[in-house]
Amino acid sequence: MFDQLFERLDRLGLDIFAAQVNIGGRIVLQKNFGKQKRYPVYSVTKSVTSCAFSLACDDKLLSPEALLSDFLEERYKALMSDDFKNLPFQRFLTMTAGSFPFRPTGENWCEYILSLDTDCTDASYHYSNIPAYLVGTAVENAVGGDLAGYLSDRLFTPLGIASPPCQTSPEGHFYGATGMELTVSELASLGQLFLDNGSISGKQIISRDAVQRSVTPYVKTNDGDSYGYFFRVADDHFSMVGKWGQRCIVYPRKKLVAAYLSHQPERSNELYRTFDDFISHKRSVVI
Numbered sequence: 076m077f078d079q080l081f082e083r084l085d086r087l088g089l090d091i092f093a094a095q096v097n098i099g100g101r102i103v104l105q106k107n108f109g110k111q112k113r114y115p116v117y118s119v120t121k122s123v124t125s126c127a128f129s130l131a132c133d134d135k136l137l138s139p140e141a142l143l144s145d146f147l148e149e150r151y152k153a154l155m156s157d158d159f160k161n162l163p164f165q166r167f168l169t170m171t172a173g174s175f176p177f178r179p180t181g182e183n184w185c186e187y188i189l190s191l192d193t194d195c196t197d198a199s200y201h202y203s204n205i206p207a208y209l210v211g212t213a214v215e216n217a218v219g220g221d222l223a224g225y226l227s228d229r230l231f232t233p234l235g236i237a238s239p240p241c242q243t244s245p246e247g248h249f250y251g252a253t254g255m256e257l258t259v260s261e262l263a264s265l266g267q268l269f270l271d272n273g274s275i276s277g278k279q280i281i282s283r284d285a286v287q288r289s290v291t292p293y294v295k296t297n298d299g300d301s302y303g304y305f306f307r308v309a310d311d312h313f314s315m316v317g318k319w320g321q322r323c324i325v326y327p328r329k330k331l332v333a334a335y336l337s338h339q340p341e342r343s344n345e346l347y348r349t350f351d352d353f354i355s356h357k358r359s360v361v362i
Contacts, residue, residue, distance in 0.1 A: 077104045080353045089346050091320070091337040093259035097267055099330045105260070113239065113256040114336045117317035120241070121207045121305035122265070123230075124251040125168065127214045127222055128304065129273075129285035130229050136217045139165040139288065146213035147185065154189035158196055164213070167206040168304040169293045171198045175205040178252075184208060184244045200294045200302060204252035207305060208244065211251020222249035233280050234264045253318075263334035265315065266323040270332055290325075298344075311355065320346050326354065 077096065084091065092114055096104040131137040137146070144152075144160040166172040173195040181187040188205055215222040227238040239261065242254025257265075268274075269290065273281035292301030292308040300309045307314040315323045320337035324347075333354060339346050 080350070081106070083349060083353065084346075087345070087349065089337070089339065089342060089349060091335050091346070094333070094335040095259045095263040096334075097263055097270075097332040100267065100271070102263075107259065111258055111260065113258050113261075114321070114338075115253075115317070116255055116257050116262065116321040116336070117253045117319060118204075118207075119257070119262065119315045119317045119321055119323070120251065120253050120255040122315035123226065123255060124207050124211045124214070124249075125289050125303075125305040126230055126265075126281060127218075127226055128164065128168065128210060129281045129289060130225070131214050131217050132285055133282045134218070137164060137214065139163060139168070143167055143209060143213045146216045147209075148216070151185050151189055154186065156193075156195065159189070159193070162195055164210065165293075165304075166198065167210050169302055170200050170202050170206055171294055172201075172206050172209075173197050174201040175203040178204045179208055179244070182245045184246065184248075185212065200296055202296070204250075207252035208248075208250055210305075212244075212248040214251075215249050222251075230280065233275060233278065234261075234268060236261045236264060257336075259334050259336050262315070262321070262323045262336070263332055266325045266332040266334055269313075270325050270327060270330065309351075312351070314347075316347075319343050322347055322350075324350065324354070329354070 093107045140163045143162055143164050144155055162172050173193040174197055175193055179187050218225050223241050240256045242250040244250055269286055272283040273279055273286040289304040290306050290308055290313040291303050294302050296302050300307050307316050312324050312326045320339035320343040323334040325332050333350055
């Protein structure tokens with residue numbers, strides 16, 4: 076049934092590297108235009124950072140209401156404004172912690188960020204890599220070790236995923252916003268975990284409550300959808316999204332996960348709309 080989708084993509088000239096569709100937990104489509112390999116997934120990394128936060132909450136180390144500033148190194152305290160000190164994790168997770176530049180720079184990203192004149196009372200939606208970096212850094216400090224290793228032990232290994240490449244900051248923290256590479260199957264596995272409310276093969280990896288918090292719409296974006304905890308949320312689906320056409324879309328009511336990898340700097344939204352239009356207009360699927 077997906078032949079029509081790929082015919083449509085061909086007609087539009089929308090090339091993709093790989094795609095996978097799961098229905099009812101079964102792989103019904105897997106296409107790799109070339110070999111199965113890892114590709115950069117850019118801001119999908121933010122959703123993985125959201126997973127790390129959820130795991131730390133399940134471990135009773137953090138909560139959405141906890142102040143992020145309490146989990147940054149003491150040496151940065153003098154740089155923090157009072158407004159920044161009072162921001163809970165939830166404000167960073169939902170991109171409502173103020174209007175930051177798009178990405179951190181310099182040799183010490185924490186110093187750079189905390190030296191900015193940011194209005195942290197502004198609770199409107201402002202997309203940036205900086206909130207995800209701060210969450211990743213704070214979660215890393217909360218769990219007391221390398222966040223990539225924590226994710227490997229608690230998330231990737233249970234899913235059968237070997238530790239993926241990821242990026243760190245100049246001061247050695249997990250970047251949290253971008254820099255990860257995944258295969259399409261690995262990306263689909265993350266989506267399946269969220270479709271199944273955090274469980275795999277009967278084992279609860281992330282609590283159901285934490286999963287539901289992550290994909291709850293908290294704030295409207297500038298793109299017409301909503302934002303959860305580093306997840307894009309629409310009416311009938313939620314997504315992990317990379318900037319240039321890397322995406323995993325989860326349709327809970329259809330019990331369907333669609334993941335694809337591509338490189339479409341100018342047409343990533345068109346690619347997403349093509350996938351979503353095709354899947355949304357399928358009234359039923361065969362499991």
